[in-house]
Amino acid sequence: MAVSAEIPVVVRVQRADFDAAAETAALTARNRQIGAIVTFTGLCRDEGGSLAALELEHYPGMAEAEIRRICEAAVERFSLQGIAAIHRFGRMEPGENIVLVIAAAPHRHAAFDGASFVMDYLKTSAPFWKKEHRADGSESGWVDAKDADDRAREKWQR
Amino acid sequence: MTRLVYFAWVRERIGREEEELELPGHVKTAADLLKHLKTLGEEYEVALEHENVIRVAIDQEHVEHGESIEGAREIALFPPMTGG
Numbered sequence: 001m002a003v004s005a006e007i008p009v010v011v012r013v014q015r016a017d018f019d020a021a022a023e024t025a026a027l028t029a030r031n032r033q034i035g036a037i038v039t040f041t042g043l044c045r046d047e048g049g050s051l052a053a054l055e056l057e058h059y060p061g062m063a064e065a066e067i068r069r070i071c072e073a074a075v076e077r078f079s080l081q082g083i084a085a086i087h088r089f090g091r092m093e094p095g096e097n098i099v100l101v102i103a104a105a106p107h108r109h110a111a112f113d114g115a116s117f118v119m120d121y122l123k124t125s126a127p128f129w130k131k132e133h134r135a136d137g138s139e140s141g142w143v144d145a146k147d148a149d150d151r152a153r154e155k156w157q158r
Numbered sequence: 159m160t161r162l163v164y165f166a167w168v169r170e171r172i173g174r175e176e177e178e179l180e181l182p183g184h185v186k187t188a189a190d191l192l193k194h195l196k197t198l199g200e201e202y203e204v205a206l207e208h209e210n211v212i213r214v215a216i217d218q219e220h221v222e223h224g225e226s227i228e229g230a231r232e233i234a235l236f237p238p239m240t241g242g
Contacts, residue, residue, distance in 0.1 A: 013179075042242055055242070057165060058167055059218070059234060062215060062218035062219075065219075066220075094159065099242055119242060122241060123240075123241060124238075126242070127165065127234075127236060127241075129167075129239060129241070130238065130240045130241070142166055142167050142237065142240070143240045144238075144240070145237070145238030145240050
């Protein structure tokens with residue numbers, strides 16, 4: 001079912017960094033039904049000093065389409081008043097932002113669940129792949145998918 | 159002609175990002191496509207060795223390996239996703 005045109009669904013895949021506060025303000029401006037906003041930001045870790053950078057590859061077109069499908073499902077399921085998901089690609093160093101999810105709802109549980117749902121699906125269904133560049137210059141490698149991420153998604157299917 | 163696109167280590171192992179292929183008539187499903195590609199050369203054999211971990215998208219939507227590829231404009235092959 002299509003999401004109501006009045007509920008903002010903001011999806012962007014971009015190389016540039018994002019500003020969580022500005023995105024939150026833009027998403028929620030003039031909507032007085034919103035009583036709760038949950039903002040999640042995923043960052044690049046340094047893995048105890050061993051990681052120099054991550055390289056994020058994506059499937060242009062499908063990445064946006066898949067994130068939009070996930071966000072629209074979240075609006076429908078949790079009756080959100082707004083959702084935004086911004087995912088970066090390219091090279092990121094420790095401390096840099098990778099992904100932003102903002103879920104707005106009348107009450108907190110829907111906002112927490114909405115943001116969590118979007119992240120759990122995004123990690124296993126949105127076509128992005130991380131390659132690690134090691135700090136010691138040794139050969140870089142692709143990050144393996146984690147079973148824990150599959151389990152996190154499956155909990156929403158029960 | 160069908161356009162194939164590859165990502166992450168599938169792309170690296172096959173050695174190209176995309177290609178256009180004429181697929182034989184017996185290639186009807188995504189699973190058939192994986193088997194067919196593996197006959198095209200060692201690089202495909204290496205990339206697609208563990209068929210069950212390879213994810214397939216037809217026209218930018220995820221599909222199971224049993225899905226028909228009939229009428230597909232673009233088929234993508236890639237490893238399990240690790241974004242977020």
